[in-house]
Amino acid sequence: MNSKLSYTIEDHPPFALSLLLAIQHLLAAIGGIIAVPLVIGNVLKLPTEDTIVLVNAALLVSGIVTIIQCRGIGKIGIQLPAVMGTSFTFVAAALAIGFSDAGVGGILGSSLIASLVMIIGSFFMPYIRRFFPPVVTGTVVMMIGLSLIPVAVDWFAGGQVGDPNYATPQNLLMAIFVLTIVIILVQWGKGIFSVAAIVIGMLIGYITSLCLGWVDFSGVKAANIFAIPQPLHFGLSFPISGIIGMSIAYLVTIVESSGNFLALGEATNTEITPQHFKRGILAEGLGSALAAIMSTTAFSTFSQNIGIISLTGVASRYVVAITGALLVLAGLFPIFGALIVSIPLPVLGGAGIIMFAMIISAGIQMLNSVEKTRRNGLIIAIAIGGGLAVTTRPELLDKLPDFLKEVFGSGITVGALLALLLNQILPEE
Known part of the structure; x- marks a missing residue:
């Protein structure tokens, strides 16, 4: 457990500090939230205005569901500092549907119907929880971090392998500069300088990048100042093959989210009970159904924000609820999100x-x-x-049927399924 929490789950830091800490979570999440709709929009060659609809809705619904997870509504929401966002687990199924005659309406209709898998599955989480003893939970949490490291490395290097500016000395120096600031503030900073180390380090890196002329404001200039959400913008259709593919993705997400909840419990000094699983998965399922109606893709809990809690010791769900409010604003004011996205990757x-x-x-x-x-x-x-094999060499799955690629495409899922299976079949000593 994280024994050095600066603020526990129920603490309310001063508003100014809470806002700064909420921005810290926003900076970590917003790139991942808009990445999925951008990928789907670009690969399916959607008109720019349609891609903007996907992005705005993703930000808006992310904010709404984040607030519900943090605060809770009745028996919905895990009531822990969980940031929600669009999930890459659904991308393969979404693109397969999108390239068929069903189009984006088929993606959203399939996601809406298949979300029942998660909604109904949430009521069985008390039984599922018994399959997660410490040897499984620790392995899954470790695999979550290991699966995210390649993402951080590409950010560190400034893009994707093959980009002309990948891992240039300038990019590496900027990333090391920000990393050094964060380490110094976490280790030796006091008060706000310690708990807000990430956002302060990124702010210093952003200002430095601005002085060096690294910041691209083209996205900010092109963004609308205000945008009204457009429910059912693409319509809905319900292809059977699409519903099956999306249902598989939702089953995979239940496993991933269960691991994220366990990691969140470790970071916040909270014992995760069957009721936590039930409430959290139910919120994800209902949030994904809302996302389909609001014209964007399905949701899951973001694991990268758990790292912020572990690093800063700020476990307040009040803070992350403010992050949700900021995400809602970003969905209503696209220029706000565009400004965040202008942060250079090495930062x-x-x-x-x-x-x-x-x-x-x-x-x-x-x-x-x-x-x-x-x-x-x-x-x-x-x-x-097994999880690292898929994470480091996804080409392993290239020649497998689409069904198997959907199931085993995530290193987190492979690691979790192997741990669960081996724990059941290997005899106790």
Whole structure:
């Protein structure tokens, strides 16, 4: 457990500090939230205005569901500092539907019907929870961090492998500069300088990038100042094959989100009960249904923001609820989101590499409490090895049927499924 929390789940930091801390979560999440609609819009060659509809709706619904997860409505919402966003787990199924005659309406209709898998599944989470002993939970949490490291490395290097500016000395120096600032502030900073280390480090990196002429404001200039949400903009259709594909993606997301909830519990010093699982998964399912109606893709809990909690010791759900409010504003005022997206990738990478590594550290600490037996060692080794195989070499799945690629496309999912399976079939010593 994280024994050095500056603010616990129920704490209310002063508003000015809470706003700064909420912006810190926003900076970590917004790139991932808009990435999925941008990928779908670009690959399907949608008109610019349609892609903007997908992006605005993603930000707006992310904010709404984040607030529900943090604050809770009745028996909906995990009531922990969980940031919600569009999930890459659904991209493969979405593109397959999008390239068919069903189009974007088919993607959203399939997602709406298939969200029942998560909504109904949430009521069985108390039974599912017993399959997650410490050897499984620690392995899954560790795999979450390991799966995110390649994302942080690409940010650190300034793009994707093959880009002409990938890993240039300038990009690496900027990322190291931001990373150094964050480390100094976390280790030796006091008060606000410690708990807001990530946003301060990124702000200094952004100002430095601005002085160097690295910041591209073209997206800001092209963005609308205000945009009204457009429910059912693409209509809805319900192809059977699309519903099946999306249902599989939702099953995978249940496994991933269960791991994220466990990591969140570790970061916030909270024992995750079956009711936490039920409420959290239900909120995700209902949020994904709302996303389909509001014209964007399905949702899950963001693991990168768990790293911020582990690093800063700020577990207040009040703070993350403010992040949700900021996301709603970003959905209504696209220029706000465009300004955030203008942050150069090396600046994000300098902070991201340590945030995601903190999740790995949390997983290692959880595994420290596991009995050191040959059986447990096999479970940990094979699960992490299999998850990393898919993460580092996704080409392994290229020649498999689309169904299997959908199921095993995520290293987190592969690691979690292997840990769950081995824990059931290997005999106790």
